[in-house]
Amino acid sequence: MSEASPAKAYALHLGVIALLFALSFVLPEYYxxxxxxxxxxxxxxxxxxxLFGYVGLLSLGHAMFFGAGLYGxxxxxxxxxxxxxxxxxxxxxxxxxxxxxxxxxxxxTTGVAFMIVTMMFAQVxxxxxxxxxxxxxxxxxxxxxxxxxxxxxGATSLDLTDPTVRYMSxxxxxxxxxxxxxxxxxxxxxxxxxxxxxxxxRTKMLGYDTFSNKLMAVVVSGTICAASGAAYALLFGYVGxxxxxxxxxxxxxxxxxxxxAATTLGPLIGTVFMYxxxxxxxxxxxxxxxxxxIALILLVLFFPKGIxxxxxxxxxxxxx
Amino acid sequence: MTPLLATxxxxxxxxxxxxxxxxxxxxxxxxIRAVIGPxxxxxxxxxxxxxxxxxxxxxxxxxxxxxxTGMPAYVRVRQGIAYTFQITSIYANxxxxxxxxxxxxxxxxxxxxxxxxxxxxxxALERTGLADRAHMPAGQLSYGHQRLLEVAMGLALKPRLLIxxxxxxxxxxxxxxxxxxxxxxxxxxxxxxxxEHNMPVVMQLADRITVFNAGKILAEGTPxxxxxxxxxxxxxxxxxx
Numbered sequence: 001m002s003e004a005s006p007a008k009a010y011a012l013h014l015g016v017i018a019l020l021f022a023l024s025f026v027l028p029e030y031y032x033x034x035x036x037x038x039x040x041x042x043x044x045x046x047x048x049x050x051l052f053g054y055v056g057l058l059s060l061g062h063a064m065f066f067g068a069g070l071y072g073x074x075x076x077x078x079x080x081x082x083x084x085x086x087x088x089x090x091x092x093x094x095x096x097x098x099x100x101x102x103x104x105x106x107x108x109t110t111g112v113a114f115m116i117v118t119m120m121f122a123q124v125x126x127x128x129x130x131x132x133x134x135x136x137x138x139x140x141x142x143x144x145x146x147x148x149x150x151x152x153x154g155a156t157s158l159d160l161t162d163p164t165v166r167y168m169s170x171x172x173x174x175x176x177x178x179x180x181x182x183x184x185x186x187x188x189x190x191x192x193x194x195x196x197x198x199x200x201x202r203t204k205m206l207g208y209d210t211f212s213n214k215l216m217a218v219v220v221s222g223t224i225c226a227a228s229g230a231a232y233a234l235l236f237g238y239v240g241x242x243x244x245x246x247x248x249x250x251x252x253x254x255x256x257x258x259x260x261a262a263t264t265l266g267p268l269i270g271t272v273f274m275y276x277x278x279x280x281x282x283x284x285x286x287x288x289x290x291x292x293x294i295a296l297i298l299l300v301l302f303f304p305k306g307i308x309x310x311x312x313x314x315x316x317x318x319x320x
Numbered sequence: 321m322t323p324l325l326a327t328x329x330x331x332x333x334x335x336x337x338x339x340x341x342x343x344x345x346x347x348x349x350x351x352i353r354a355v356i357g358p359x360x361x362x363x364x365x366x367x368x369x370x371x372x373x374x375x376x377x378x379x380x381x382x383x384x385x386x387x388x389t390g391m392p393a394y395v396r397v398r399q400g401i402a403y404t405f406q407i408t409s410i411y412a413n414x415x416x417x418x419x420x421x422x423x424x425x426x427x428x429x430x431x432x433x434x435x436x437x438x439x440x441x442x443x444a445l446e447r448t449g450l451a452d453r454a455h456m457p458a459g460q461l462s463y464g465h466q467r468l469l470e471v472a473m474g475l476a477l478k479p480r481l482l483i484x485x486x487x488x489x490x491x492x493x494x495x496x497x498x499x500x501x502x503x504x505x506x507x508x509x510x511x512x513x514x515x516e517h518n519m520p521v522v523m524q525l526a527d528r529i530t531v532f533n534a535g536k537i538l539a540e541g542t543p544x545x546x547x548x549x550x551x552x553x554x555x556x557x558x559x560x561x
Contacts, residue, residue: 188425195422198411205371205405206423207397207477 006186009320013182016265017175024167034279036167038271039174040231041251045259045267046181047224048252053262054185055217056197060115060249061122064102065222067244068094069229071129071136074239077148079135084151084160088230095226096219098125103218107211119249126244141240144233166235173231174268177224182264184220185320193217194262225252258299260306264320269307322385324349324481324511325370330379332365339365341535342379347481352503352512354522357532358555363515364406366532367483370513371403372396384480398426400480404470404487406515412459419458419469420444423476440476448472448502464495468502475506482506483513488521500524523547531555 020039027035044066051057073091076082082090106117129136136142151158158165184190195203196210204210233239242248252267259270274292281291303310312319325347332340340362347353355363368374370381372393381389388396397403411419424440445451448468453461458469467487474482484503488496496518503525506512516522522529522543529546531538533555539546546552 191418191422191425194414195411198413199409202405202409202411203422204394205373205397205403205409206473207394207426208422209392209394 008318009182009186012319013178013264016268017171017178020171020174024164024171029163032163032167034275036163036170037236038275039170039268040228040235042255042268042271043174043177043228043231044225045252045255045271046177046264047221047228049256049261049263049267050181050184050224051217051221052253052256053266054190054193054197055214057110057214057217058115058253059106059118060246060253061102061118061120061125062221062225062252063244063246063248064122064125065095065099065225066229066232066248066252067125067129068098068222069226069231070233070239070243071229072226073230074142074144074233075135077144077233078142078239081148084149084234088227088234091230091233092223092227095229096223098226099219099222100215102222103215107214107218119246122244122246122249126241126246129241129244136241137239139241141238141242144237144239146237149234149237160235161237169235170231173227177227178264178268181224182320185264189213189216197262254296256306258296258306260309260312263306263308263312266306266308273307321348323347323382324351324384325513326382327370328380328382330366330369330381331377332362332369332374333377338535340369340376343535343537345530345537347511347513349480349511350507351527352507352514352525354514354516354526354529355532356516356519356522356529357538361532362535363532364485367403367485367513367515371401371483373403397477397479400478401483402474402477402479402481403483404474404485406485406489408463408466408470410458410466410469410473412457414458415455416445416450416458416461416469417441417454420472420476423473427476427478444472444476447475447505449498464491467491468499471502471506479510481513482510483515485515486517487514488516488518496521 023035024032047065048062051059069091072094073087076087076090102118102121106114106121109117130138146161149160151160160166160169192203192208192213196213200210229243255270255274256267257270258273259266259268277292277295278288281288285291305313308319323346327343327345330340330343331338343366355366357363365374369376372391376389380387383399383401388399420441421437424437424444428436428440442451445454448471450465450468450472453465458466461469467490471484471487488499491499500521503512503514514525526543528541529543530540531546531552538555539549539552541549
C-alpha cells in the first residue's frame with residue numbers, strides 16, 4: 001500500500017488533471033461552469049479529507065475555514081480595495097491563523113467532543129459574520145464587483161469572470177492541491193498521520209509528538225479549505241454567510257465519505273457525484289433532496305468506504 | 321559506573337490504592353533484569369512511569385544521569401527508552417513493513433533515504449523472523465507473530481533500554497524458545513527490563529530479578545538467590561519451604 005509504484009500513482013493523478021483540462025474544450029457551457037465550481041469545492045473536500053481521512057479527526061466546523069478564506073479574500077477587495085493576488089493570500093492567511101488557534105483549543109479534545117467543539121467554533125464564526133453586518137453584508141452577503149476581479153500581470157490582464165480563465169484558474173488550484181496532497185500522503189509525515197489515526201497511544205510510544213503532528217494537520221487542512229474559499233470569492237464573486245453555515249461543514253464530510261475517505265482522488269469523485277445526482281434528480285422532481293438522501297443511504301450501506309475506497313479495497317490496492 | 325536507570329521514592333497512588341509505593345530501583349547498563357510479582361503488585365504501573373505513560377504521584381526517575389520525571393513519553397522514546405505493550409498494540413490495518421517503518425524513520429530522521437529505511441526495517445524484521453511476512457497486514461498475523469512484531473517495533477527504535485511487558489504471554493512453547501534466543505541477542509546492544517510471569521523464562525534470561533509485592537520491592541538478587549528466598553516463596557510462589 002505504501003511502497004508500491006509511485007510512478008503509477010503520479011501518472012494517474014496527472015492523467016486526471018489532463019482529463020479535466022481536455023474537458024474544458026468539449027463541455028457545453030452549463031457543465032463547463034459547473035465543473036469549475038466543482039473543482040473549487042473539491043479543493044475544500046481535499047482539505048477536509050486531509051484531517052478526516054488521514055488523521056481520523058472528524059470536524060463539524062470546517063465551514064469556518066472555507067468562510068475565513070471566502071471573507072478574507074472578499075473583504076480585502078470590497079472593503080480595502082486590494083488586488084486579486086493579495087486578496088487571495090489574505091484569504092489563505094486568515095484560514096491558516098484561524099486553524100492554528102482552533103487547533104490549539106480543539107485538539108485538547110478527541111472523538112465526539114472534538115466534533116462538538118469544532119461545530120461550536122464554527123457557529124461562533126458564523127454568528128460573528130452576521131453580527132458585523134456593516135462590514136460583511138450580514139445574511140445578504142456581498143457581491144465582489146466584476147471590475148475588481150481582474151488579475152493584472154504586467155501588460156496582460158486576466159478577467160477572472162471569463163469562463164475559460166475561471167475554469168483554468170480553478171483547474172490550476174485543484175491540480176496544485178491534488179499534487180501537494182499526494183506528496184504529503186506519500187511522505188513520512190503522511191505515514192505518521194495515518195499511524196495517529198490507527199493507534200494514537202502506540203504512536204506516542206514510538207517517539208512521536210502526536211499533538212503537534214495533529215496541530216500541523218489541522219493547519220494544513222484549514223489552509224487548503226481557506227484557499228478554496230478564497231478562490232470561490234474571486235472566481236464566483238459572491239461572499240455570503242450561507243457558506244459559513246453548518247451546511248457547509250457537513251457537505252465536505254459527505255463529499256469525502258461518498259468519494260472515499262483517505263483516498264487522494266475521492267474528494268473530487270464525491271463532489272462530482274453529489275452534484276451529478278442533484279443535477280439529474282432536480283430535472284425530474286422538486287423533491288430532489290429526497291433522492292440525494294436515498295442515494296447517500298444506499299452508498300453508506302453498500303459502499304461504506306466510499307466509491308474510491310471500495311475500488312481500492314477490491315481491485316486497486318496501490319491507489320494512494 | 322552510573323546506573324542506566326534509577327528511581328528514588330517513586331510512588332503512584334490511585335485513590336487510596338498505593339499501586340507503587342516509595343520504590344528505589346537501580347538498573348545497570350547491559351543487564352537483563354526481570355521484574356516479577358503477583359498480579360496487582362504494581363509491575364506494569366512501575367514500568368509505565370518509567371516509560372512516561374503514567375505520571376508518578378511523587379518521586380524521581382533518573383535515566384543515564386538525567387532527571388526525566390517530567391519528560392513527555394515521546395521524548396523519553398527519543399532518549400532511548402522503548403516500551404512494548406502488554407496488550408498487543410500494533411497497527412492492525414497497516415502492513416508489517418509499515419508498522420516497523422514508523423519507528424525506523426524516527427531513528428533515521430537526519431536525512432534518511434528510502435533505501436536506508438528499507439534496510440533498517442528488514443534488519444528488525446529478520447532479527448524477529450518476520451521478514452517473509454513484511455507485506456501482510458499486521459492484523460492477519462498469528463498472535464505469536466504479533467507479539468514478535470511488538471518487539472520488532474521496539475528494536476527498530478534502537479533503544480538503550482527496552483522494556484518488555486509480559487512478552488511471552490500467550491506464546492506456544494516452541495515460540496518461547498525462539499523468544500529467549502531473541503532477547504539474549506537484543507541484550508548485546510541494549511539493557512532489557514522484562515516483566516514476566518513465566519518462571520522458566522525468567523530463570524533462563526535474567527541476570528538479576530526484582531520481586532514486587534503490594535507496590536513495594538520485596539526482594540532483589542540473582543535468580544538463584546531469589547529462588548532460595550523464603551519471603552519470595554511465601555508471597556509469590558505461595559509454597560512454604
